[in-house]
Amino acid sequence: MTPLVSMRDIDKSFPGVHALKSVQFEVLPGEVHALMGENGAGKSTLMKILSGVYSKDAGVIELDGKSVNVTSPRQAQELGIGIIHQELSLMRDLNAAQNIFIGREPRSAGNFVIDEKRLNADTAKLFAAMHLKLDPKVQVESLTIAKQQMVEIAKALSHKSRVLIMDEPTAALNDAEINELFTIIRQLKAEGVGIVYISHKMDELKRIADRVTVMRDGEYVGTVPAADTPVEKIISMMVGRAISDEPPTIPDLKDAEVLLEVKNLNRGREVQDVSFSVKKGEILGFAGLMGAGRTEVARVIFGADSMQSGEIFVHGKKVSIKQPRDAVRAGIGYLSEDRKQFGLATGMDVAANIVMASVERFISPLGVLKNKEIRDTAREYIKQLTIRTPSERQETRFLSGGNQQKVVVAKWLLRDCDVLIFDEPTRGIDVGAKSEIYKLLNKLAEQGRAIIVISSELPEILRLSHRIAVMCEGRLTGILPGGDTPQEEIMRLATQRASATTTPANGRAA
Amino acid sequence: MSAAISNPSPAAALWATGAQKILAFAGLIFLVIGFSLASPNFMQTSNIISILQAASVNGVLAVAATLVIITGGIDLSVGALMTFCAVICGVLLTYMGLPLPIGVAGAILAGIASGLCSGTFVAKLKVPPFIATLGMMLILRGLSLVISGTRPIYFNDTPGFTEIATGSIVRNFLPFLPIPNGVLILFAVAGITAYILGRTILGRYAYALGSNEEALRLSGVNADRWKIGIYAMAGGICGIAGVLIASRLNSAQPALGMGYELDAIAAVVIGGTSLSGGRGTILGTLIGALIMAVLINGLRILSVAQEWQTVVTGSIIILAVYIDILRRQRAAAA
Numbered sequence: 001m002t003p004l005v006s007m008r009d010i011d012k013s014f015p016g017v018h019a020l021k022s023v024q025f026e027v028l029p030g031e032v033h034a035l036m037g038e039n040g041a042g043k044s045t046l047m048k049i050l051s052g053v054y055s056k057d058a059g060v061i062e063l064d065g066k067s068v069n070v071t072s073p074r075q076a077q078e079l080g081i082g083i084i085h086q087e088l089s090l091m092r093d094l095n096a097a098q099n100i101f102i103g104r105e106p107r108s109a110g111n112f113v114i115d116e117k118r119l120n121a122d123t124a125k126l127f128a129a130m131h132l133k134l135d136p137k138v139q140v141e142s143l144t145i146a147k148q149q150m151v152e153i154a155k156a157l158s159h160k161s162r163v164l165i166m167d168e169p170t171a172a173l174n175d176a177e178i179n180e181l182f183t184i185i186r187q188l189k190a191e192g193v194g195i196v197y198i199s200h201k202m203d204e205l206k207r208i209a210d211r212v213t214v215m216r217d218g219e220y221v222g223t224v225p226a227a228d229t230p231v232e233k234i235i236s237m238m239v240g241r242a243i244s245d246e247p248p249t250i251p252d253l254k255d256a257e258v259l260l261e262v263k264n265l266n267r268g269r270e271v272q273d274v275s276f277s278v279k280k281g282e283i284l285g286f287a288g289l290m291g292a293g294r295t296e297v298a299r300v301i302f303g304a305d306s307m308q309s310g311e312i313f314v315h316g317k318k319v320s321i322k323q324p325r326d327a328v329r330a331g332i333g334y335l336s337e338d339r340k341q342f343g344l345a346t347g348m349d350v351a352a353n354i355v356m357a358s359v360e361r362f363i364s365p366l367g368v369l370k371n372k373e374i375r376d377t378a379r380e381y382i383k384q385l386t387i388r389t390p391s392e393r394q395e396t397r398f399l400s401g402g403n404q405q406k407v408v409v410a411k412w413l414l415r416d417c418d419v420l421i422f423d424e425p426t427r428g429i430d431v432g433a434k435s436e437i438y439k440l441l442n443k444l445a446e447q448g449r450a451i452i453v454i455s456s457e458l459p460e461i462l463r464l465s466h467r468i469a470v471m472c473e474g475r476l477t478g479i480l481p482g483g484d485t486p487q488e489e490i491m492r493l494a495t496q497r498a499s500a501t502t503t504p505a506n507g508r509a510a
Numbered sequence: 511m512s513a514a515i516s517n518p519s520p521a522a523a524l525w526a527t528g529a530q531k532i533l534a535f536a537g538l539i540f541l542v543i544g545f546s547l548a549s550p551n552f553m554q555t556s557n558i559i560s561i562l563q564a565a566s567v568n569g570v571l572a573v574a575a576t577l578v579i580i581t582g583g584i585d586l587s588v589g590a591l592m593t594f595c596a597v598i599c600g601v602l603l604t605y606m607g608l609p610l611p612i613g614v615a616g617a618i619l620a621g622i623a624s625g626l627c628s629g630t631f632v633a634k635l636k637v638p639p640f641i642a643t644l645g646m647m648l649i650l651r652g653l654s655l656v657i658s659g660t661r662p663i664y665f666n667d668t669p670g671f672t673e674i675a676t677g678s679i680v681r682n683f684l685p686f687l688p689i690p691n692g693v694l695i696l697f698a699v700a701g702i703t704a705y706i707l708g709r710t711i712l713g714r715y716a717y718a719l720g721s722n723e724e725a726l727r728l729s730g731v732n733a734d735r736w737k738i739g740i741y742a743m744a745g746g747i748c749g750i751a752g753v754l755i756a757s758r759l760n761s762a763q764p765a766l767g768m769g770y771e772l773d774a775i776a777a778v779v780i781g782g783t784s785l786s787g788g789r790g791t792i793l794g795t796l797i798g799a800l801i802m803a804v805l806i807n808g809l810r811i812l813s814v815a816q817e818w819q820t821v822v823t824g825s826i827i828i829l830a831v832y833i834d835i836l837r838r839q840r841a842a843a844a
């Protein structure tokens with residue numbers, strides 16, 4: 001069978017970074033080909049070359065055995081190559097339908113006037129085929145990240161591409177949505193579409209991929225069949241070493257001080273009468289489905305959204321938190337789930353971002369920034385978290401998605417808060433760095449901080465938490481001990497709806 | 511995914527989209543009622559007409575500015591361009607003695623040409639819009655003086671020229687309501703622009719550019735070309751404003767036009783268009799222009815000193831934008 005796409009000896013350099021070194025990759029018709037590798041391995045760069053966003057420095061791209069030169073996104077579309085980018089690239093002020101058909105609007109009257117009715121009808125059809133209950137006219141800005149991702153997927157599908165590239169499509173999706181996506185992928189597969197699938201979630205590989213190509217440091221490592229290659233083998237190909245992942249050792253915190261206590265927190269439907277406490281040295285995991293209200297709880301505690309009622313105690317003293325500044329002053333740090341929007345100044349360099357929340361520590365008596373210390377500190381964290389960047393002076397927007405993530409983690413680590421809330425701390429982070437972050441969180445707890453981890457990945461919750469708080473529809477449905485709690489027990493609490501007739505929770509995803 | 515997907519409440523959506531216009535409109539009504547209570551002269555037909563007349567030139571310029579602002583840019587050259595186009599019109603009609611339609615077309619074409627220049631600087635040379643249009647503003651101001659020899663050009667030889675803005679077709683049908691043509695032209699320009707923004711691809715890409723230019727590019731759209739198109743259209747509309755002002759003054763005044771760009775931007779902002787791009791409406795801008803005209807006229811009728819009129823206008827701009835921010839926060843929390 002001639003491969004649909006075959007890329008050979010692809011080379012690409014950015015200033016200071018040799019991102020791709022003679023890489024090869026191919027996709028067969030009807031194949032799901034997973035592309036794996038650590039953060040910064042070059043996966044997105046390779047796919048951006050295939051989809052006409054970047055131009056290659058050297059190498060050959062063949063489509064159906066014929067050499068092609070992909071020079072622009074438009075040309076890639078015409079060749080039948082579609083891509084869902086890792087970074088959400090929607091236009092927030094337009095509605096879903098307008099986003100999906102941007103550049104290809106159905107037109108009437110002299111090819112200039114948009115046929116809005118057909119636009120909405122086509123979108124509705126597309127959504128129906130995806131079992132997606134979404135109004136074509138909904139403003140994209142008002143959607144959660146997960147739903148925005150679904151709109152991106154719909155957009156890619158609408159192109160009817162022969163090759164479909166998905167760069168971490170499931171990073172923000174819940175299980176039901178992932179299942180739906182996989183159904184769609186299988187359907188496309190049956191139609192002979194070739195699919196490139198990039199993800200850091202190992203379990204997805206076995207479920208959906210036919211073959212796996214692994215990259216490391218911009219180099220091609222190898223291609224193996226997905227079904228009969230053990231996950232450990234793939235991981236060691238990715239990181240060049242084996243990774244140990246021991247379950248948590250739960251410390252005895254009987255006599256430890258309660259660092260953070262939250263009583264009867266309320267905010268609309270999303271947070272209903274939530275009470276819990278975290279002790280010094282403890283890691284409290286927050287489990288639940290998307291939209292359960294976990295993020296909302298964190299945002300209220302952090303002062304990013306105002307509470308309607310409730311009390312917050314830090315070190316046993318009642319604190320009034322009206323805005324994030326109050327929270328930071330009380331010693332609470334929050335790592336938000338949407339780092340791109342809230343956590344990073346993408347135009348500034350890595351060092352500036354890392355010290356952003358603690359800049360006052362780096363000011364000389366005259367009010368001048370101590371640049372050398374800032375850079376030294378930044379370099380320390382770059383090493384500690386293995387942030388892949390040519391130097392601490394690189395602008396963060398040039399870092400790969402996962403490495404941008406680590407920069408935000410570094411920022412809050414440096415800020416040194418007593419209570420740290422991590423919202424999806426490892427989303428888009430590779431396995432190697434993930435276990436580094438787990439170790440770090442454990443170390444932070446051992447140092448006497450109180451840690452809250454919100455995660456949609458159950459294995460992560462189980463791997464980290466000393467206790468597990470489960471939420472459903474804005475209510476705290478239970479707190480379970482960590483360690484060997486069965487997943488089924490967590491799921492039971494996570495789906496414990498108030499009554500069978502309530503509609504699903506609305507609003508921001510947790 | 512069928513489980514967890516639902517839409518924001520319709521009330522919140524309505525509040526978010528419709529309320530700014532309603533708010534601005536309510537503000538306008540409030541001002542009108544206030545001034546008519548304060549002075550019996552305010553509601554006179556002749557005064558209303560003069561308010562509309564005053565709003566027409568600023569309104570047309572504000573429509574042009576709205577287009578550029580929606581793409582996430584800013585156009586500081588609208589006032590200077592208006593003057594330049596008026597001068598071109600004068601050269602064609604008075605100096606060269608060409609027929610009236612050619613003079614009008616020449617002014618509009620000059621506007622489009624200038625817009626193409628600004629657009630190219632911004633889209634192709636990547637000069638920030640603020641700088642590109644600041645430069646264009648100075649260039650056009652200078653050129654107007656050079657071309658006209660720093661003297662006003664009068665249109666006494668072109669019969670019917672003043673009718674363009676100050677005549678009234680409406681009077682023939684409704685003798686008691688002599689709405690000047692200039693106002694009709696404003697409404698026509700606004701209506702056509704609103705249609706283009708709302709219904710055509712040019713408008714769609716204008717919003718897309720302001721919302722996320724990179725995403726538009728990644729979608730395979732030739733973003734630069736459309737951006738230049740928007741600047742050109744804005745330029746053409748400034749050309750219309752040039753004809754309007756020349757007709758109203760029966761002359762092209764080469765030194766006129768300073769400060770017009772700020773009045774235009776003020777009207778846009780009061781009308782709820784976001785300076786960061788991606789959102790805004792022509793209806794809002796129209797209301798913004800009317801609010802400014804009513805305010806200045808009303809204050810004058812109440813014999814408030816000129817200096818204080820400017821202070822009040824400035825405060826209104828800040829207040830209007832602050833209310834818009836409050837509204838958006840509430841909409842986000844809903």
Ligand SMILES: Nc1ncnc2c1ncn2[C@@H]1O[C@H](COP(=O)(O)OP(=O)(O)OP(=O)(O)O)[C@@H](O)[C@H]1O
Nearest residue numbers: 014019039040041042043044045398399400401402
């Ligand atoms: N536009 C750019 N300018 C400079 N460097 C870049 C640019 N784009 C990517 N890089 C660098 O190229 C390398 C590969 O990045 P890439 O985004 O392809 O990684 P990735 O494998 O997709 O990682 P992740 O899993 O984190 O998304 C990284 O070191 C990154 O910093």
Ligand SMILES: [Mg+2]
Nearest residue numbers: 044086400401
């Ligand atoms: Mg990537």
